[in-house]
Amino acid sequence: MSSIVLTNPIIWADIPDIDMIRVGDVFYMVSTSMHSMPGCPIMRSINLKDWEIVNYVFDTFEDNEAHNLANGKGIYGKGSWASSLRYHNGTFYVCFSSNDMQQFYIYRTEDIENGSWERSVINGLLHDPALLFDEDRVFVFSGNGNIYITELTADAAAIKPDGIRQLLLEGERDGIGLRIEGCHAYKLNGYYYLFFIDWPRTGHGRRRELCYRSKELLGPYEYKVILDDDLGYRNKGVAQGGIIDTPSGEWYAFLFQDHDAVGRIPCVLPMAWEDGWPVIGDGAKAPVSFAANLPESVSKPLVISDEFDYEENKLALNWQWNHNPDNSLWSLTARPGYLRLETGRIVDRVVLARNTLTQRTEGPACCGTTVLDLSHMKAGDHAGLVALQSEYGIVGIQAEDNGELYVVMGINRGDGGMETLEKLKYNGSRIHVKIDFDFRDSMDRAYFYYSADGTEWLSIGRPLQMKYTLDHFMGYRIGLFNYATRQSGGYVDFDYFRYTKTV
Incomplete structure (x- = not known):
């Protein structure tokens, strides 16, 4: 051996x-x-x-x-x-x-x-x-x-x-x-x-x-x-x-x-x-x-990229839902090659959003990106990526009453609700969003970006000073979310989730 x-x-x-x-x-x-x-x-x-x-x-x-x-x-x-x-x-x-x-x-x-x-x-x-x-x-x-x-x-x-x-x-x-x-x-x-x-x-x-x-x-x-x-x-x-x-x-x-x-x-x-x-x-x-004195082995990733190319509604084991999922409101087969998250119960914050799909983050640094099809959002819907802990940060899209879309970056304002740090009008039916996590040298910061084409990235909001808090008692996760603040029935299709880790 x-x-x-x-x-x-x-x-x-x-x-x-x-x-x-x-x-x-x-x-x-x-x-x-x-x-x-x-x-x-x-x-x-x-x-x-x-x-x-x-x-x-x-x-x-x-x-x-x-x-x-x-x-x-x-x-x-x-x-x-x-x-x-x-x-x-x-x-x-x-x-x-x-x-x-x-x-x-x-x-x-x-x-x-x-x-x-x-x-x-x-x-x-x-x-x-x-x-x-x-x-x-x-x-x-x-x-x-x-x-x-x-x-x-x-x-x-x-x-x-x-x-x-x-x-x-x-x-x-x-x-x-x-x-x-x-x-x-x-x-x-x-x-x-x-x-x-x-x-x-x-x-x-x-x-x-x-x-x-x-x-x-x-x-x-x-x-x-x-x-x-x-x-x-x-x-x-x-x-x-x-x-x-x-x-x-x-x-x-x-x-x-x-x-x-x-x-x-x-x-x-x-x-x-x-x-x-x-x-x-x-x-x-x-x-x-x-x-x-142990054998060599093939290293398999704990956190994975995913093109959502599944033949049945059964995710890879690397994924976990935040709390129990509502299995009637998500699908990998409704639109092949996409993860569909449909809104259900009305909530006002991401930490109460059901069917937020998560993976762990990893040190020393890592990055997750996704692209969303926004064509079927309803007024009041909010979808995107979250750095999930009690002191969360999000980057995503909000749909307004007049049909306009806004890209937003927000954080926990202190009571679980979201404080919007930056909000910009967005034209288009698809958006790429990204979160960079940096745990090196005890920085513990997350950075938020969006892009219309997945090539030219624009920073939004400000870096999140991540904190491990005992009310969640869990390290930061990256999650895909979609929730309704006014009416249910809208949905967002996530084309992929791509992940990289700094070695």
């Missing part, structure tokens, strides 16, 4: 709360998806470096006003959090809690790459769950600061009526801002290992990774800080995750790092064992790059 070089971040994009397993020679990863649908992406790799989206756990998991962006409600920053992925006796399991639903979800499939998932729902939250199969018993570790253990039935479908359900341990309080959470649980070589993050106020004052261990399931547990490092980036700690072994017996830690507006990005670090404790990096120092 040839040696490869792993460089952190392994993916410079928002893939937070990662959990990994290995089945044979293949690694699988799941992550938090919150308000993006389909959700809980399943990614595949043979070398921990090159990852491909191969499936989602669910298309949608609830059908209500908030999940459907109805009546001013939404699930920004909520939805599915901190999924745990495990494989046991031929079945794959994913579990997570949903803060908005106050419920715990468990999904099962025998085919992680192509199969559908059966779900069970348990009332109540199990915060940041870690699923552990221990011979013929099943446990979930969960909580923040105070960590609980809950025993499930053998099929992991319900809480075991006479099983263990109790406080397991309490994290340190003195000098700690965020107490232990984000559990990942393993049973290895006679020990139970629980991995957590915490965030002390003292010392470096950044997120760090801890490991608790015990030879008994119910403790007592001892712990060590096993990583307190920021990879040279703004004192942003690399933490929250677990461990994975390779077919050749090497061990790695998988964690993530807050990277401002682009989101929370995954990292992989070399790990060894000393006296039964995991030791990450070189003297607890995280390396940016290192050699790994």
